[in-house]
Every structure is written in structure tokens, then in C-alpha cells.
Amino acid sequence: NILDIVVNNDLELDGYGACEGTLTCSTCHLIFPKDVFDNLPDKPTEEEIDMLDLAQERAPTSRLGCQII
Numbered sequence: 001n002i003l004d005i006v007v008n009n010d011l012e013l014d015g016y017g018a019c020e021g022t023l024t025c026s027t028c029h030l031i032f033p034k035d036v037f038d039n040l041p042d043k044p045t046e047e048e049i050d051m052l053d054l055a056q057e058r059a060p061t062s063r064l065g066c067q068i069i
């Protein structure tokens with residue numbers, strides 16, 4: 001998933017993925033362009049949606065990066 005890409009490549013994204021993908025932080029919040037969002041392989045789970053509700057500047061095309069495989 002996108003969290004693994006960040007971690008495995010030592011990308012410097014400040015605070016990204018604080019909960020290491022356990023759906024308890026929302027620091028991995030990403031806003032996608034609509035065409036990309038529509039083509040993501042999966043839909044958000046209830047748990048992801050609940051955590052997205054706490055994300056800052058949530059948009060209609062928001063996802064949590066750690067949940068995208």
C-alpha cells in the first residue's frame with residue numbers, strides 16, 4: 001500500500017503514517033484527483049470513513065493512504 005511505499009523508500013513526509021496503518025491516526029490522509037480516485041482498486045471501509053471524518057481538510061476524493069493496496 002501507499003504507506004509501505006513511503007516507509008520502504010524512506011520518503012520524508014513529516015508525520016505521515018504515525019499509526020503505521022492501524023487506522024488510528026489519519027496522518028496518511030491523501031486527496032486524489034477525481035479520475036485517480038475513481039480508479040482506485042477498492043472502496044473505503046466503514047473504519048476508514050470514520051477516521052477520514054477526523055482528517056483535516058477532508059475532500060470528496062480523500063482516502064487514507066495506508067488503506068489503499
Ligand code: FES
Nearest residue numbers: 017019021025066
Ligand atoms: Fe494511520 Fe493511515 S497511517 S490511519
